[in-house]
Amino acid sequence: MSPELDIYGLTRLRDRETIDRFIDTYVDRAASEDRADEELMLEPESATDGSASMSDVSWEPALTLTHIVERGLQYPRRSFTVYLTARDKQFERVILSFTVDDQLIVGLAIDDAGKQPQNAQRARAL
16 A cells, blocks of 8 residues: 545534545445445543453444445444545545544545655645
């Protein structure tokens, strides 16, 4: 895997409309829907600062992208992250992360081979 720049956005809009708009814009839904034997690593509800140890996390089947979105909208809020296939090949991957404090992190990863200045400029523009 080549070096990447991850571009993140944090929003309090943890709702179906925001998630669907992000997925429709950036995710290859067909390639990302079946999560096969992938699992979600769920941090405990009490882990508000990301300090949970591996013994505190729970695991559950990811099943499908549809299931992942449903799980991200459920209460009580749980923290987990998934990496999805990008619709546009200019992105290495798409990141969707749910936080325990009811926020949503969306992200895109772009190639940073050679760590050239134009890669950082492109990341800032995105």
